[in-house]
Amino acid sequence: ETGVTQSPTHLIKTRGQQVTLRCSSQSGHNTVSWYQQALGQGPQFIFQYYREEENGRGNFPPRFSGLQFPNYSSELNVNALELDDSALYLCASSLAGPESEQYFGPGTRLTVT
Amino acid sequence: AQRVTQPEKLLSVFKGAPVELKCNYSYSGSPELFWYVQYSRQRLQLLLRHISRESIKGFTADLNKGETSFHLKKPFAQEEDSAMYYCALSSGNTGKLIFGQGTTLQVKP
Numbered sequence: 566e567t568g569v570t571q572s573p574t575h576l577i578k579t580r581g582q583q584v585t586l587r588c589s590s591q592s593g594h595n596t597v598s599w600y601q602q603a604l605g606q607g608p609q610f611i612f613q614y615y616r617e618e619e620n621g622r623g624n625f626p627p628r629f630s631g632l633q634f635p636n637y638s639s640e641l642n643v644n645a646l647e648l649d650d651s652a653l654y655l656c657a658s659s660l661a662g663p664e665s666e667q668y669f670g671p672g673t674r675l676t677v678t
Numbered sequence: 679a680q681r682v683t684q685p686e687k688l689l690s691v692f693k694g695a696p697v698e699l700k701c702n703y704s705y706s707g708s709p710e711l712f713w714y715v716q717y718s719r720q721r722l723q724l725l726l727r728h729i730s731r732e733s734i735k736g737f738t739a740d741l742n743k744g745e746t747s748f749h750l751k752k753p754f755a756q757e758e759d760s761a762m763y764y765c766a767l768s769s770g771n772t773g774k775l776i777f778g779q780g781t782t783l784q785v786k787p
Contacts, residue, residue: 598774607682607764607777608722621772655722663710663773664729669722
């Protein structure tokens, strides 16, 4: 059983650019959730995908978008990057349902300059 | 509003002392509550959830709906318990997690 993986580990972008972050789910999981974790804060829910459809969204603007693929891997895209987008982005995979344990990846550290 | 509050950013205790990490929540329905832990240089992982009522690594947490609390307790802290602890609430049918700000537990020898 392979765990959740994310790529890249870290990257630096300039304000106004676009970025794509990737996540591979744990084997057998059909749900992927993305979180943003600013320094010194707890993770904040961005959105969730279930069977390739968005299944809930947090308080993030439309320039944050995502995709889930048939193999349940996922992408997070952020357009028009702002300095405040600098954070650790976490992906978590799970089975569907509120009681399911979410398995987190190691995160991607994004720095916007 | 749905919210999780962890009032302590840092809790420092000596090895063998009791530990209580506080968590209060605000939620209009029946909450699913979790404690997640992040050890140094490791990823965030589930420690325990209220629905399973189990003890993991000596930690327990009881849901108190009257006080809207889900405090994490351990009678005798160990140095290997030093980590960041997050209380989280599962919200709605999606199971999205609402996290508190986290408490760093430091267990001194």
